Amino acid sequence: MATIEEVLTPVRTLWKFDYGTHNKALRDLYEVAKKEQWNAATDVPWDREIDTSGDILDPRQDMFQDFDFVKALPDDQRTELSVRRAAWTLSQFLHGEQGALLCCGQLVEVVPDIDGKLYAATQVVDEARHVEVFYRYIQRLDRVYPIDPNLQAVINAILQADLWQMKCVGMQVIVEGLAMGSFKIMKEGTRDELLRKIVELTAMDEARHVSYGLIYMKDELPRMPDPDRERVEDFALMAVQTMVNSGRGSGGQSSQAALFADLDIDMAAAVTEVQEKMADPEFRAQRPNAFRDYVIPQLLRLGIISDRTAPQYREMGFEV
Ligand SMILES: [Fe+2]
Numbered sequence: 001m002a003t004i005e006e007v008l009t010p011v012r013t014l015w016k017f018d019y020g021t022h023n024k025a026l027r028d029l030y031e032v033a034k035k036e037q038w039n040a041a042t043d044v045p046w047d048r049e050i051d052t053s054g055d056i057l058d059p060r061q062d063m064f065q066d067f068d069f070v071k072a073l074p075d076d077q078r079t080e081l082s083v084r085r086a087a088w089t090l091s092q093f094l095h096g097e098q099g100a101l102l103c104c105g106q107l108v109e110v111v112p113d114i115d116g117k118l119y120a121a122t123q124v125v126d127e128a129r130h131v132e133v134f135y136r137y138i139q140r141l142d143r144v145y146p147i148d149p150n151l152q153a154v155i156n157a158i159l160q161a162d163l164w165q166m167k168c169v170g171m172q173v174i175v176e177g178l179a180m181g182s183f184k185i186m187k188e189g190t191r192d193e194l195l196r197k198i199v200e201l202t203a204m205d206e207a208r209h210v211s212y213g214l215i216y217m218k219d220e221l222p223r224m225p226d227p228d229r230e231r232v233e234d235f236a237l238m239a240v241q242t243m244v245n246s247g248r249g250s251g252g253q254s255s256q257a258a259l260f261a262d263l264d265i266d267m268a269a270a271v272t273e274v275q276e277k278m279a280d281p282e283f284r285a286q287r288p289n290a291f292r293d294y295v296i297p298q299l300l301r302l303g304i305i306s307d308r309t310a311p312q313y314r315e316m317g318f319e320v
């Protein structure tokens with residue numbers, strides 16, 4: 001795997017010489033962020049062993065456990081696959097955390113208010129801590145798997161977006177909402193105490209990051225000229241479609257192929273089963289879903305899902 005990759009981004013950097021507070025809610029959030037800092041090196045019980053005897057991921061999240069091709073595996077291989085699945089999933093969060101670190105560094109430059117810049121600076125440190133904590137955990141569990149191409153495409157689109165409001169909605173509302181929701185689900189379902197502590201601490205930060213997007217965009221979107229606001233709506237739809245479709249089998253599997261290497265799995269049958277189950281609305285409805293439960297409600301609250309784009313969200317199975 002190449003360890004460095006370049007993306008050219010058009011960043012319109014803004015100085016702000018009015019240092020006063022104009023958005024009190026954002027300034028309050030900045031104060032909260034300063035108080036709630038934690039240290040990934042010392043506030044996590046790293047002396048605990050990882051418990052791989054039970055579920056590392058919430059079984060409701062690791063839907064592979066219900067698949068026939070997984071049930072057919074001998075016990076030791078099933079445990080091995082469950083460890084790899086957890087490491088693969090957490091690797092996506094690790095890469096997502098780096099993506100957040102990069103995007104948030106841009107927010108410091110591109111947002112037009114001092115309140116927004118100061119707050120974004122605290123988030124840069126938060127994301128650095130998340131990169132640190134997930135990397136350390138995954139190394140102990142298994143290994144870091146490559147980034148899913150669809151996830152990377154969405155993060156690159158956010159980094160390359162020309163409107164700062166697209167970056168804010170894409171990262172702070174959609175990606176952060178997905179992270180916060182997923183960590184909350186993981187916290188409820190994991191049997192590993194070390195991971196529970198990590199996602200508990202991380203989810204607290206992510207909740208603040210989502211608040212920033214909601215507070216900022218609630219005021220900003222109504223002031224935008226219609227054509228720009230429509231571009232933000234279309235951008236949000238693209239981001240959701242890319243990630244949802246990835247989870248349902250278009251492209252997502254190829255990046256998971258490494259998980260199945262050297263286990264006795266009939267890959268053709270496995271792929272067919274994954275695609276069938278993921279296309280089944282009933283199968284999906286039984287599981288926690290961070291998009292349905294966390295991201296879509298926030299997009300609705302902000303009015304980003306408009307009459308114009310709502311039909312495409314319905315096509316993905318969301319009630320909007
Ligand atoms: Fe994060």
Ligand SMILES: [Fe+2]
Binds near residue numbers: 100127176179206209
């Ligand atoms: Fe975050």
